[in-house]
Each structure stands twice: as structure tokens, then as C-alpha cells.
Amino acid sequence: MATGSRGWRRLVLNTGSSEKTALEVRAAGSASPLAADDPQVMRIGEGLQFEGSLATQKSVEIHGEFRGSIQSEATVFIGENAGVQADIRARVVVIRGALVGNVVATRELLLHANGRLTGDVEALTFTIEKGALFNGRSVMIPPHLKLRDPLVAAPAAPSDPAPPSA
Numbered sequence: 001m002a003t004g005s006r007g008w009r010r011l012v013l014n015t016g017s018s019e020k021t022a023l024e025v026r027a028a029g030s031a032s033p034l035a036a037d038d039p040q041v042m043r044i045g046e047g048l049q050f051e052g053s054l055a056t057q058k059s060v061e062i063h064g065e066f067r068g069s070i071q072s073e074a075t076v077f078i079g080e081n082a083g084v085q086a087d088i089r090a091r092v093v094v095i096r097g098a099l100v101g102n103v104v105a106t107r108e109l110l111l112h113a114n115g116r117l118t119g120d121v122e123a124l125t126f127t128i129e130k131g132a133l134f135n136g137r138s139v140m141i142p143p144h145l146k147l148r149d150p151l152v153a154a155p156a157a158p159s160d161p162a163p164p165s166a
Helices: 022-028
Strands: 041-044 049-056 059-062 065-072 075-078 083-095 098-100 103-111 116-118 121-128 133-135 138-140
Touching (some): 041 049
Parallel strands (some): 065 083, 083 098, 098 116
């Protein structure tokens, strides 16, 4: 493990390696499901550090260090050398590196063979490849139940209850 400049630890793996589903990425053996020149992808490159909250409609690809929270209406991809400590809510989450945090994937979550996930998972589809490390709880969402839109907050409760009728 390496220690970041902020004092938190991340797992560094020394293996090398148009938006697709996680299963298509696995079948293709691609390092990233996201096109390298796609302007609809936000990237945090290797050697970069980001701390805070990120909410976007675009896909997010992380190869550096990220700490905070991520909400995306598309794909969140965590590269092999990435160290992420965040709660993530997205349509598709692909993990090839290390993630400490909870994940809500409204479509699917793929934990690759060299991926590490410590946290709880809520997903429609959750695939764990042989060799991956998962430490947490998982809740599978039945297809007939709709999850809320990742970027829409829960409706607020009424402030004043109606007075009882006589």
C-alpha cells in the first residue's frame, strides 16, 4: 500500500493493462470501457488527486486518487492503479483498482479480477470475477423495482401535517 499526501492509504496494483456494459468490457478485455477521445468523459489521470463531491451526467474515469463522493448518470470506471475512497452512485460501475466506499449501481457493477472493493453494494447486477476482493454486504435490486435517478434527491416530507378533522 502507498500513502497519499493526505495521509490515507490506497492499494497500488502492479498489473498492466463508446460506453459499453460491464460484461462487454470483460469480454473485450479492454482496460477501459470508455473511448480515449470521448469529450463526454471526465478523467482524473494517473498522478492526479481530487478531493470533494463530483456530480455529473457524464461518465467518469479515474486513474489517480479520488476522495469524496461521486454521482453519475453514466459509467464510473476505476482504473488498475487508482485509489478511491468514496461513495459512488451511477448507472454502471467498473472496478479494476481499489475502492473503499459504498456503491449504488442502477444497472450493473463489475468487480474485475484485480479489483478490490471494501463497502456495501446495491445493484441490479453484480459480477465478481475470480481473484477479486469484496468485503461488504450486497443487496440485489429486483428488475421490477425502480431505483431513484442518481442525481435526484428524495422528495421532502411535508413540513406541516394536516390538522385532524372533527
